[in-house]
Amino acid sequence: MQSINPLSGSIDKSLVRIASTPGLGLTHHRSSPSRLTVKCLDSANGGRTRHEWQSCCAVLASKVASQQQDSKKTDGGSTGVATVNGHQTFDFVPINGAVAKSPFALPKPLSISDFSAVPLHGSQLRVAYQGVPGAYSEAAAGKAYPNCEPIPCDQFEVAFQAVEIWIADRAVLPVENSLGGSIHRNYDLLLRHRLHIVGEVQLPVHHCLLALPGVRMEHITRIISHPQALSQCENTITKMGLNASREAVDDTAGAAEYIATNNLRNTAAIASARAAELYGLQTLAKGIQDDSSNVTRFVILSREPIIPRIDRPFKTSIVFAQEKGTNILFKVLSSFAFRNINLTKIESRPHRNQPIRVEDGGAKQFEYLFYVDFEASMAEERAQNALAEVEEFTSFLRVLGSYPMDMTPWRPDMEE
Numbered sequence: 158m159q160s161i162n163p164l165s166g167s168i169d170k171s172l173v174r175i176a177s178t179p180g181l182g183l184t185h186h187r188s189s190p191s192r193l194t195v196k197c198l199d200s201a202n203g204g205r206t207r208h209e210w211q212s213c214c215a216v217l218a219s220k221v222a223s224q225q226q227d228s229k230k231t232d233g234g235s236t237g238v239a240t241v242n243g244h245q246t247f248d249f250v251p252i253n254g255a256v257a258k259s260p261f262a263l264p265k266p267l268s269i270s271d272f273s274a275v276p277l278h279g280s281q282l283r284v285a286y287q288g289v290p291g292a293y294s295e296a297a298a299g300k301a302y303p304n305c306e307p308i309p310c311d312q313f314e315v316a317f318q319a320v321e322i323w324i325a326d327r328a329v330l331p332v333e334n335s336l337g338g339s340i341h342r343n344y345d346l347l348l349r350h351r352l353h354i355v356g357e358v359q360l361p362v363h364h365c366l367l368a369l370p371g372v373r374m375e376h377i378t379r380i381i382s383h384p385q386a387l388s389q390c391e392n393t394i395t396k397m398g399l400n401a402s403r404e405a406v407d408d409t410a411g412a413a414e415y416i417a418t419n420n421l422r423n424t425a426a427i428a429s430a431r432a433a434e435l436y437g438l439q440t441l442a443k444g445i446q447d448d449s450s451n452v453t454r455f456v457i458l459s460r461e462p463i464i465p466r467i468d469r470p471f472k473t474s475i476v477f478a479q480e481k482g483t484n485i486l487f488k489v490l491s492s493f494a495f496r497n498i499n500l501t502k503i504e505s506r507p508h509r510n511q512p513i514r515v516e517d518g519g520a521k522q523f524e525y526l527f528y529v530d531f532e533a534s535m536a537e538e539r540a541q542n543a544l545a546e547v548e549e550f551t552s553f554l555r556v557l558g559s560y561p562m563d564m565t566p567w568r569p570d571m572e573e
């Protein structure tokens with residue numbers, strides 16, 4: 158996945174393949190066995206993908222530039238960026254002396270600093286998720302697209318960007334859990350980015366307590382996991398009577414990997430059964446979520462919206478802000494109630510562009526953005542009428558997506 162491959166120190170073949178793909182607006186030459194110079198041509202006629210590639214190159218160029226600073230400081234690697242005749246030109250050179258840190262030959266998550274390779278091979282859908290292999294988000298990607306190529310990303314934002322710059326075709330991101338509540342970060346990112354919700358996945362989440370082989374419950378003094386997973390198991394862990402501190406890490410499977418890589422015999426991870434398999438851990442306890450029907454809801458994001466239909470149940474997600482000084486929430490909710498449109502979710506978030514309104518007399522009011530999901534397709538007249546009405550009361554309204562509902566029958570034994 159990376160042009161600069163930190164494990165082998167060689168230039169990734171996929172970058173050469175990409176740079177060789179006709180119509181992408183990129184040219185390249187190998188200036189030395191370990192150096193690849195890629196040039197972004199403004200005049201290339203690459204069709205729909207050309208602009209995306211150019212923005213990809215711009216991102217790459219700036220990331221490579223910052224990597225250059227870092228690598229000079231740390232391991233002497235060099236990466237050059239220049240603008241030549243208005244074209245962005247950049248060299249990829251392996252970072253010297255980089256060695257494999259993990260004993261597991263699994264894909265390393267994308268991070269902002271290494272957006273670089275965009276494989277365009279075959280027709281397999283590339284689905285970005287946050288976390289490392291074994292994360293529940295990876296399972297959600299597999300449920301949505303069973304034959305996809307899952308692309309691990311180290312942050313939610315990276316998954317959004319991976320789709321925007323065509324490294325991935327879709328992103329699958331958690332938005333709420335039946336026990337832990339909303340994943341606020343993703344609500345904020347939905348607004349900041351221009352991707353469309355094209356589907357949802359509801360995934361039963363069954364947590365396990367994992368530790369190194371041979372470690373017993375009484376050895377555990379620390380439990381690490383994703384904050385959502387810690388909160389979903391809070392009561393069960395307390396009831397187990399473990400005298401262990403709890404620490405938040407980026408994702409559940411990452412916690413398992415961390416224990417294995419660092420041979421931590423006093424630490425347990427809350428993660429999936431698949432993470433135990435992947436990272437060679439044993440299961441101390443399973444089904445430790447506080448409710449057996451624990452479910453996380455994920456949204457599927459794409460660059461293009463889908464055409465809403467009426468031949469199957471659809472959901473629509475919107476975000477809106479109120480007119481200054483008016484209280485519109487009741488009116489908005491009535492627009493749906495009068496048309497018998499069921500609301501499935503409402504979430505308020507700070508209006509970050511304008512968080513405070515100072516009223517006459519000095520009182521400060523917090524400003525909010527409201528996210529609403531309702532059970533109707535934008536192809537239905539009642540939904541269109543409801544939104545036309547909502548638009549009258551609001552200063553800002555955006556449809557985040559109209560998409561098929563996940564109607565998978567729920568079975569308590571469905572394990573992830």
Ligand SMILES: O=C(O)C(=O)C[C@]1(C(=O)O)C=C[C@@H](O)C=C1
Pocket residue numbers: 287288291292293294295331334340362383385386407408409410453
């Ligand atoms: O850490 C993971 O495995 C994730 O996929 C993230 C996440 C989340 O953000 O809620 C997804 C599902 C579970 O609810 C716990 C964690």
